[in-house]
Amino acid sequence: MKNYPVYRPLIEKEEIEAATQALELGWLGMGSYVGQFEEAVKDCINAGDRYVAAVSSGTAALHLGLLVAGIGRGDEVILPSFNFVAAAQAIIATGAEPVFCDVYDDTLCIDVEKAEELVSPRTKAIMPVDYSGNLSDHDGLTQLAEKYGLRIIHDAAHSFASKYNDKEIGSFSDVCVFSFDPIKTVTCIDGGILVVRSEEELNIIHEMRSVGMKQSTSVTYKNRRPVTRDVQRIGFRYHMANLHAAIGLAQLKKIDRIVKGRRAACLYYNGRLSRVSELILPNSDFKDVTPFIYCVRVPSEMLGSFRDYLGKNGIDTGCHWIPMHTFTFLKNYRKGDLSVTEKVGSEIVTLPLYPDMVKDEQDAIIEKIVSFFRV
C-alpha cells in the first residue's frame, strides 16, 4: 500500500547544494545569505516601500511584531480562536491578553463585525489570519483599526505568494508576518519574516532579534563580527541562520513552480470532490491564493470514522485547527460568540497536499474519499 503523508516538502538537489555551500562558507550564524533572503522575499511580495527582517520562526515574528507595535502588559489583542496556538502564545509572551473572536462560515477568517463587538478600552491590536485558500477581509479590518486606533498584526503564515485585490500579501499590512517552517508554502526548515512600514521599526526588530544588541547589518551581512558595547532594550535569540536562509533562497527560485503546483492540486480536489454532497469544500477558485494546506469539512458525526478510514488506507490527514479557546491554558481568556468556530472545529480535516503532487496520487486519495461516503 502506498502511503500519503499530509505534507511533503519539496527538497531537491538545489536546496541540498545551497545548504552545502552555506556550510562550506563556515559563517553559520546570521550573515550574507540572510540579507539576500530578505531582499528576495521583498522582491517576491513586491514590498518596495516596506522593510523586511528575517527571524528564526513565524512564532518569533509574531512575538516581535506585537512588541514593535507597542503591545504589552494590560493590553488586549483580538484574534480568531480558529488559528494556530502560536498566535495566542506570542500575545501572552508580551504580557498582553488574547481575546477570542469567531470566523465567517464561508472564508473561515475573522468575522469583522463580531471583532468590533469585542473592542474594549484595552484593545490595542487585532491579529487576523488568512486561512488556507481564503484571505481575511483586509479592507474591513483596516477600517476597524482606523476607527478604534488599533494596530494590525497580519498573520500571513498561510498566504505567502498570494494576492488580495491585486496587491501582494505582505505589501499593504500594518505589520505582516510569514512563516517558513517545514510545512509551509516555502520552507527555510525554520524561519520567519516580518514586514514593517518604517525604518525605525526595522531597527528595533534588528536589536530585538539579536538579544537586544545593536548589530549593524552592514557588518553582519558581510559575514563579519559586529562589536556591540551597549544594550538598550529587551531582546531574544530570534535571528535567522545563514544555513536556513540559503535553503529559503533556493526555494524562492522555484516559487512559480510551487505556486502552480499547489494551486492546480487544490483546484483538482475542488473539481473532483464537488460531487460528494456530504463535504464542504474550500470556497476559493485558488486564482490569487497559494495554500499550503487543503482543508474540507465533513459532518462532525462522520469525522472520526472518515479519518480512521483514510488512515487505514495509508492516507494521513491533519487538523487545522482545534479552536484555541478550548485549550486548558487559554480557556479563561475573554471571548465572544464562537458558534461558527465550534462547529467548524468539529468538522475540519486537512487532506494531503504537496507542491509536486501528481494526478495519480490525487486520484488514489479522491477514490478513497468517494468510497467512504458511497459504501
Ligand SMILES: *Cc1c(COP(=O)(O)O)cnc(C)c1O
Ligand atoms: C505556521 C504558523 C505559525 C507559526 O509559524 P512557525 O514558523 O511554525 O513558528 C503561525 N501562524 C500560523 C497561521 C501558522 O500556520
